[in-house]
Amino acid sequence: MTTPHPFTRREFLRSGLVLASAAASVPSFINSSALAMNRAAGGLSSVPGVPEDHVLVVIQLSGGNDGLNTVIPYGMDDYYKARPNIGIAAKDALKLSGADGVGLHPQLAPLHDLYDNGELAVIQGVGYPNPNRSHFKSMDIWQTADIGATGDGWLGRYFDAECCGFGKGESGTPDGAPKPEAAGPPGIAVGRSAPLAMEGRKIKPVAFESAELFKWSGADIHKTLREPYESLNNRIQGEGPAARKGSNSEFLLRTALDAQVSSDLIRKAVAKKPQTAFPGSDIGRQLGMVASMIRAGLKTRVYYVTHGSFDTHSAQGGAQGRHGQLLNQFAAALKAFYTDLKAQGNDGRVMTMSFSEFGRRVAQNKSQGTDHGTAAPMFIAGPMVKKGVIGEHPSLRDLDEGDLKYKLDFRSVYAGVLEGWLKADSKTILEGTFKPVQVLAKKA
Amino acid sequence: MNWLTQPATPEPKTDPAELSLDNPVPPPSDDMEPSLRPIRKQDFGYEQARHLLWRAGLGGSEQQIRLLVSWGPEKSVEYLLNPDKVEYPWPKDDAFDKNIMHPPTAEEREMYRKAQRAQDEDTLAEVRAERQRREQEDRRQMRDVQKWWLKRLIETPRPLEEKMTLFWHGLFATNYRTIENSYHMFQQNQLFRKHSLGSYAELLRGIIRDPAMLAYLNNNQSKKDKPNENLAREIMELFSLGVGNYTERDIKEGARALTGYTFEDDGFVFEKKNHDTGVKTILSNTGPLDGDGFVKAILAQSACPKYITRRLYSYFVADVPPDERGGDKELPSAQRKVLQQLAYAFGESRYQVKPLLRKLFLSEHFYEARFMNDQIKSPVMLAVGAVRSLNAPVRDLTIVSDALDLMGQNIFYPPSVKGWDGGRSWINTSTLFVRQNTLAFFLSGKKPQGYDSSADTQKYDVTKLLDNADGESLIAKGDVPGVADAMLRLTLGWTPKAGRDALLEFVKSNGGKLDERVLMGMLLVVTAMPEYQLC
Numbered sequence: 011m012t013t014p015h016p017f018t019r020r021e022f023l024r025s026g027l028v029l030a031s032a033a034a035s036v037p038s039f040i041n042s043s044a045l046a047m048n049r050a051a052g053g054l055s056s057v058p059g060v061p062e063d064h065v066l067v068v069i070q071l072s073g074g075n076d077g078l079n080t081v082i083p084y085g086m087d088d089y090y091k092a093r094p095n096i097g098i099a100a101k102d103a104l105k106l107s108g109a110d111g112v113g114l115h116p117q118l119a120p121l122h123d124l125y126d127n128g129e130l131a132v133i134q135g136v137g138y139p140n141p142n143r144s145h146f147k148s149m150d151i152w153q154t155a156d157i158g159a160t161g162d163g164w165l166g167r168y169f170d171a172e173c174c175g176f177g178k179g180e181s182g183t184p185d186g187a188p189k190p191e192a193a194g195p196p197g198i199a200v201g202r203s204a205p206l207a208m209e210g211r212k213i214k215p216v217a218f219e220s221a222e223l224f225k226w227s228g229a230d231i232h233k234t235l236r237e238p239y240e241s242l243n244n245r246i247q248g249e250g251p252a253a254r255k256g257s258n259s260e261f262l263l264r265t266a267l268d269a270q271v272s273s274d275l276i277r278k279a280v281a282k283k284p285q286t287a288f289p290g291s292d293i294g295r296q297l298g299m300v301a302s303m304i305r306a307g308l309k310t311r312v313y314y315v316t317h318g319s320f321d322t323h324s325a326q327g328g329a330q331g332r333h334g335q336l337l338n339q340f341a342a343a344l345k346a347f348y349t350d351l352k353a354q355g356n357d358g359r360v361m362t363m364s365f366s367e368f369g370r371r372v373a374q375n376k377s378q379g380t381d382h383g384t385a386a387p388m389f390i391a392g393p394m395v396k397k398g399v400i401g402e403h404p405s406l407r408d409l410d411e412g413d414l415k416y417k418l419d420f421r422s423v424y425a426g427v428l429e430g431w432l433k434a435d436s437k438t439i440l441e442g443t444f445k446p447v448q449v450l451a452k453k454a
Numbered sequence: 455m456n457w458l459t460q461p462a463t464p465e466p467k468t469d470p471a472e473l474s475l476d477n478p479v480p481p482p483s484d485d486m487e488p489s490l491r492p493i494r495k496q497d498f499g500y501e502q503a504r505h506l507l508w509r510a511g512l513g514g515s516e517q518q519i520r521l522l523v524s525w526g527p528e529k530s531v532e533y534l535l536n537p538d539k540v541e542y543p544w545p546k547d548d549a550f551d552k553n554i555m556h557p558p559t560a561e562e563r564e565m566y567r568k569a570q571r572a573q574d575e576d577t578l579a580e581v582r583a584e585r586q587r588r589e590q591e592d593r594r595q596m597r598d599v600q601k602w603w604l605k606r607l608i609e610t611p612r613p614l615e616e617k618m619t620l621f622w623h624g625l626f627a628t629n630y631r632t633i634e635n636s637y638h639m640f641q642q643n644q645l646f647r648k649h650s651l652g653s654y655a656e657l658l659r660g661i662i663r664d665p666a667m668l669a670y671l672n673n674n675q676s677k678k679d680k681p682n683e684n685l686a687r688e689i690m691e692l693f694s695l696g697v698g699n700y701t702e703r704d705i706k707e708g709a710r711a712l713t714g715y716t717f718e719d720d721g722f723v724f725e726k727k728n729h730d731t732g733v734k735t736i737l738s739n740t741g742p743l744d745g746d747g748f749v750k751a752i753l754a755q756s757a758c759p760k761y762i763t764r765r766l767y768s769y770f771v772a773d774v775p776p777d778e779r780g781g782d783k784e785l786p787s788a789q790r791k792v793l794q795q796l797a798y799a800f801g802e803s804r805y806q807v808k809p810l811l812r813k814l815f816l817s818e819h820f821y822e823a824r825f826m827n828d829q830i831k832s833p834v835m836l837a838v839g840a841v842r843s844l845n846a847p848v849r850d851l852t853i854v855s856d857a858l859d860l861m862g863q864n865i866f867y868p869p870s871v872k873g874w875d876g877g878r879s880w881i882n883t884s885t886l887f888v889r890q891n892t893l894a895f896f897l898s899g900k901k902p903q904g905y906d907s908s909a910d911t912q913k914y915d916v917t918k919l920l921d922n923a924d925g926e927s928l929i930a931k932g933d934v935p936g937v938a939d940a941m942l943r944l945t946l947g948w949t950p951k952a953g954r955d956a957l958l959e960f961v962k963s964n965g966g967k968l969d970e971r972v973l974m975g976m977l978l979v980v981t982a983m984p985e986y987q988l989c
Contacts, residue, residue, distance in 0.1 A: 143582065144589060150631065160632060161870055195883065202904050203860050204884070211875065214862065216884040223903050224887060228894040228978045232971075234963055238956040238979045249950050251828045251988075258828045258988060261878055266984040269883035373575070381579060412575060 064431055065356075067300060067313045067347075068165070069293070069364040070205065071340065073321035074145065076333055077369030077386025077414075080118070081132055081403075085111020088406035092373040095328070096380070102329045106132065109399035116329050117338035120345035121389065128397040129348065130389060131449060133423055135404040137385030137416025141368060145321070145382075148367040153207035155421050155440050164424060165312050166210030167439045168432065169196045172311075194275060194308030200296040200315045208314060215314075216272070221280035221299065225273045243270050279306030286350035291339040293317040297347040305354045311432070317343075320366060324377035340364070344391060361392040361431050361449075365420065371412055385416035388423055394431070396451045422447050487791040489819035495526040502821050503530065504947055508989040509770050509829070510534050510815050511613035513839030516920055516944050531815045535651060535808055537612030544606070550599060552637040552720050554592045589634060596636040600865055601851040603643060604858075607838045608848055618650035618807070619643065620834060621769050623865070626661050626693055627873035628670040630866045637720060638666040639866050654762055654805040655753050658694065662715055662745045663722035671871070674716040678730045681709035688871050690752065696777050699757035700737060707734040711748040759801035760793075763810065767793060770814065772825050773877050792819050827947040830880055831989050833861035836889055837896075839989065840981070843944070844919065846896045847912035853905060857892045861885050881987065893981040897974065916973045920944065929968055934961050937968060941976060946985045953983055 083089050084100035103113030104122040112134070114122050124130040138157060142148045150159035162170070197208045197215035208215035218224040226243075229236040243266040252259035280299050288298035296315040303310065317340050326333040344362065351357035369386025385404055404414040425436035426447035437443055493502065503522035507514030511534060514522070522530040533540070558566070562581075569577035607616050623646055630639050642664050649657035661667050662685070668674050676682035686708030690700045714729030715722070734743045739751040752758055761776060768774055774793065775781045782790055800810045814820055831839060837854055840846060858864055862885055868874055895902055899910035920928045920940050928936055938957040942949040957976050964972050980986060 144586070146589075146593075146631070158632075160629070209869065212879070214879075214882045214884065216882070217860075218884075219904060224884070226887060226894070226982055227891040227900070227902070228898075228982055231894065231898050231900060231978065232975055234960065235975055235978055237963075238960045239982055242952060242956050242979065242983050245952060245984075249952065250948055251824075251826075252985070254824075258830050258878065259985060262830070262881065262984040262987050265881050265883065265886055269886045272883045273887070375579065376576075381582070411570070411578070 063359050064433070065304060065311060065313070065360045066427065066432060067297075067315065067360060067362040068207070069340070069344070069362060070314070070316045071320050071364060071366040072145075072149075072316055072318040073366070074148075074368045074370055074382055075320040075336075075366035075386060076322060076326065076380050077366075077383075078372065079326070079328075079333060079380075080115055080337060081134060081387045082113050082115060083111060083403050083406065084113055086403075086406050088372075092406065094374070095378050096326060096374050098329055106399055112399065112403055115334060115337050117334040118341045120338075121341040121391075124345060124348065124391055125397070127393075128451075129393050129395060130391050131395045131397060132399045133388045133390065133418065133447065134399060134401040135385045135414065135417030136365075136388050136401070136420050136423060137368075137414070138419055138421070139416075141384040141413070141416070143368065143382040143384075145367055150206060152365060152367055152420060153205055155424055161441075162211055163205065163207035163209045164439060165197060165208045165314075166213060166215070167441075168210075168312075168428065168434055169208070169213035169215075170210040171438050172432075172434055194303070194310040195272060196310060197312045197314065198276075198300075198303065198308075198310050200299055200313070205314055205316075208312065216276075218276075221277045224276055240270070243267070275306070275308065276303065279303045279308060282306065284350050285353045286346050288346045288350070289339065289342045291343060293339050294343040294346065297343045298350075301347055301350040301354070304351065304356050304360060322370070322379050323375070323381060324379035326379045348391065357393055361390065361394060361427070363391075363423075363427060364389045369414065372406060372409060372414060373412060384410070384413040386414075388420070390423075390427070390449050394450055396448055400447060400449075418447065419444060423449070487788060487795055487819075489788055489822065490792060490795060490813065490817045492816045493527050493818050493821055495528075497818075497821070498527040498530075499523060500943065501826065501947060502527070504944075505821060505826055506530060506534070506815060507613075507843075508835075508839065508947075509820075510617070510811070512607060512610075512617060512835065513843035513989070515843050515845050516922065516940075519944070520922055527816055531812060534614040534815070535812055537615035537651065540612045542611055549602070550595060550637055550640050554588055554595060555635045555637070556719065592634060592636050596630050596639065596866065597852070597855070599636050599640045599643070600855045602640075603865060604838070604851050604855055605848070607834065608841050613842075614811075615647060615650045619646045620865075621766070622646035622650070622657065624769075624868065624873040624876075625765060626667060627868035627871050628666045629868055629870075633666055633669040635666070635669070638669065641720060642666040643866075651808050651811070652806070654807060655749075658689075658749050658753070659746060661693070662689075662712065662749065663717075665717035665720060665722065668715060668717050668722075673712055676709065676713050676715075676728075678713050678728050681706075681713050681730065683709040685709070685715075686712055686748070689748075692872060694752045694761060695755055695757045696761040698777065698779065699755060699761075704736050707736045707743075708748050710734050711736065711743045712745050715745050753805065756801065759805065760797040762805075763797040763800050764793060766807075766810065767796065767814075768876075770811075771820060772829065788819075792817075827985070827988050829989055830877055831987055832874070832876060832880060833858045833863035833885075833889075834865065835989065836861070836987070837892060840893055840896055844897070844977070844981075846914055847899075847910075849896060849899065849910045849912065850901075850905075853895065853901065854892075857888060857895075857902070860888045861892070886984075886987070889987060890982040893986070894978060897977055897981065914974075916977055917970055919973070919977070929973065932968055934958065934966070934968060937973075938976070941980055945977075945980045946983070947989070950983075950985060953980065953985070 078089065079096065079098060082098045082103040084103045090097045098115060102116045104116060104119060105113045106125060121130060138151065142151060147159055151157060153163050154161050155164035195216040196213055199205055199208055199215050199217040201217055202219050204215040204217035226239055229239060245263055246267065248260055248263045250259065251257045252263050254260065280302050282302050284298050284301050288294040293315065300313045300315060320336060322333050348357055351360055365388050366386055369383045370380035371383040375381050401418045404417050408415060421440050421444040425440060425444040426449040428434045428436040428439055429446045430448065430450045436446060500519060500523055504514060504519045507518060507522065566581055610616050623643065628642060630636065645660050645664055649660065671685040671688055672682045673685040683705050687705045690704065690708065691697055710730040711734055714725040716725055717723060729744065731742055733741060736743055736748055737751040737755060741747060743751065764774055764776055774785065796810060796814060799813060803809045837858060841848060862880055863874055891902060894900065897914060899912060901910060917929055920937065928940055935958065938954050939949050942953050956979060960975060960979060961968065961972055964975065
């Protein structure tokens with residue numbers, strides 16, 4: 011057996027005491043990241059006013075969520091004319107206090123509770139000029155925050171600009187490479203691959219379907235493989251080219267060590283059952299994982315989850331039915347998420363934003379469904395939000411070839427979240443000037 | 455049927471005299487940089503042959519490495535540089551459908567207009583549905599083109615041809631997502647292959663006629679009275695000169711020169727009525743310049759051979775800043791001189807790629823210890839190189855191409871016109887696991903989670919891994935330390951002690967015998983070492 015290095019990763023994880031004694035002899039990158047991790051373990055829970063503590067959770071509703079059957083314009087006759095079979099009756103819509111003529115889909119009752127608690131903002135008529143009706147293209151537009159759908163992801167640019175979310179100017183390495191991720195990577199996406207939205211130039215997100223996949227699969231082939239694998243991926247001192255400072259070999263050795271620490275940290279975090287019962291839906295499972303990671307004190311700034319199948323071309327149903335089910339899964343999971351965060355004492359640190367690549371056409375089609383459309387509402391949740399309905403509902407008369415005309419550019423919403431919540435410069439990140447929507451109740 | 459774009463106007467012949475540089479790269483003041491001396495045959499051993507196969511090729515097996523050692527440096531390099539002399543019966547038939555994304559016909563347009571006027575929602579919905587169906591079909595074909603190229607990368611006996619094709623794809627980065635035409639992407643790939651080891655000047659003339667590029671950088675929307683500057687800008691900034699070697703005015707004038715360069719269906723057309731015939735001044739060349747005049751003005755700049763040489767050097771040897779001003783001070787003076795002399799030779803040769811690479815691959819410089827085993831493999835190099843060098847079976851290409859995406863190099867989908875950053879940007883904690891797990895899949899056939907749970911049944915015979923050409927087997931001899939060293943040498947290029955210790959311990963704890971299971975285990979461990987990410 012190879013002699014284990016006297017200061018292995020496991021010992022760092024165990025206590026700060028070991029750290030203190032090791033400090034003199036270990037490379038600085040290990041030292042500083044382990045210290046950061048130790049702080050994290052001490053409980054970051056609620057330190058109000060410290061920007062580093064703010065977390066954003068993005069929920070992507072994939073497939074084009076039918077906005078008109080999400081926030082119901084029950085006060086407009088045209089709505090019922092356009093949707094004779096799938097329209098939601100005025101009596102069923104959950105009224106939103108302070109807003110006239112619009113209400114939530116009855117299956118969004120859990121979201122309505124958040125609204126009544128002052129923890130939900132409904133932003134109406136969000137879209138962009140010359141809407142694209144391809145799922146693919148429009149999703150890229152939302153994710154890059156670029157009408158040409160090119161470039162890095164908007165959250166990726168945020169990570170790049172803010173140096174991993176570990177505080178400006180901390181990226182210190184000479185080549186601008188990100189800092190070790192020992193306290194959790196800046197962005198985590200739950201899913202097989204990371205969304206374009208999180209791809210930065212320098213900073214790449216971590217993505218995993220389940221935390222069990224965020225590790226080497228070779229050890230599952232035979233158990234005796236684990237030991238040599240771990241010994242070779244936990245080396246602090248390299249030989250050959252890795253002994254040369256600044257070499258790529260040295261960088262690889264360091265990243266391998268980071269990956270092991272990150273993998274341990276995340277898998278341990280997710281293994282802990284949430285304090286709240288989350289619904290059994292996939293979005294429930296995903297938000298349950300996120301709640302566990304937040305509870306474990308990861309310094310991750312942005313989490314990204316996805317809820318799919320909103321492409322309701324046929325038989326989408328009305329107050330009951332397929333679309334309603336999807337909405338209910340979304341709402342129930344989000345409510346459980348905030349219940350759990352409250353129990354943790356972390357609710358004040360976490361803002362959640364939902365979006366979809368487009369809404370659907372105003373008129374139902376012949377298959378009792380709806381086809382690809384344009385503008386739609388977004389939700390922003392959390393105790394810090396400016397409660398209420400933001401913006402104006404698009405007209406159902408003044409249409410563009412049967413589609414809604416957007417009232418608010420989605421990049422203004424992003425700007426509001428970036429400026430208000432993440433304390434970042436939205437002009438740099440969005441590569442343009444968009445008037446930030448005020449999403450916070452007061453200065454956070 | 456034609457594989458390549460047929461330009462509507464004949465491609466201009468290169469007149470060598472036209473290509474002389476306005477501001478030639480000054481000939482290096484001193485004598486030849488000593489490290490550019492050719493490597494001697496006796497210095498070209500296993501490590502050097504392996505290095506050449508990985509850097510100038512797509513990885514090499516034990517048998518291939520030994521073959522190159524026996525050939526010596528010159529014959530080995532000539533083999534790689536002359537793909538046309540290597541027989542390679544690749545199906546010549548055009549397997550891809552060029553009509554999926556054809557533009558609407560006059561009748562279709564008329565029908566759509568009528569439906570719009572009549573507010574005939576049913577017809578409009580049908581048209582939209584049809585368009586979506588086509589887009590879907592085209593994305594499917596794009597996946598086929600990806601797999602086609604991957605298979606070629608894995609199987610080709612002409613590795614440098616494909617490696618250069620990948621280089622040009624990264625330099626002239628074009629993303630399918632934007633242009634949504636798989637056939638154009640395929641055509642562009644063939645263009646890169648055609649000029650893979652030929653003349654950069656010819657390729658640059660080809661690229662301003664390439665439908666995929668013209669669409670990607672909006673030149674098809676560039677009109678005489680409203681020139682679009684996108685293509686002119688990116689050509690100078692990213693494809694030829696680098697920032698700081700042109701002015702905003704050159705971009706504006708360049709855009710005018712490129713007006714009217716567009717395409718119809720799958721071929722280039724020059725739209726005379728949209729071309730600005732007026733006098734322009736680009737990089738101090740004045741005249742009624744067209745696209746070729748624009749290219750010619752660029753090729754006459756000394757910045758051009760310097761920029762392309764540096765890009766090639768970063769691709770094949772080690773990362774260097776794209777420009778002398780970008781941190782050359784940090785480079786050892788010998789390396790700076792190598793870059794200068796190569797750039798000079800490239801300009802002198804009228805942008806012929808082959809002589810430049812010959813000089814480089816034969817130089818002592820290329821084999822210096824500090825460059826060996828310290829380049830981060832791109833995802834394509836990792837995946838393709840693993841299959842080629844370990845003689846692993848070619849597994850489900852859909853999974854391989856998905857893995858490339860997860861590792862950050864989805865071919866035909868570069869993240870932007872800048873291409874892939876490469877180097878350290880390939881590696882983070884997330885991609886490192888994907889890289890290690892992709893290797894585990896190649897070797898064991900155990901599919902990554904998310905695919906059907908059946909294992910890929912193609913068997914991988916690991917016992918042949920280290921056989922030499924005479925069929926002599928180190929493994930059959932049961933020499934455990936010998937096998938451990940040979941395996942490390944093949945996979946990593948050297949034998950780190952930590953790896954050796956771990957392997958010996960692993961064999962011991964499994965009974966000490968080199969059976970198939972143990973050998974597979976050893977290889978799984980080695981390919982999950984951080985060092986395996988390097989070549």
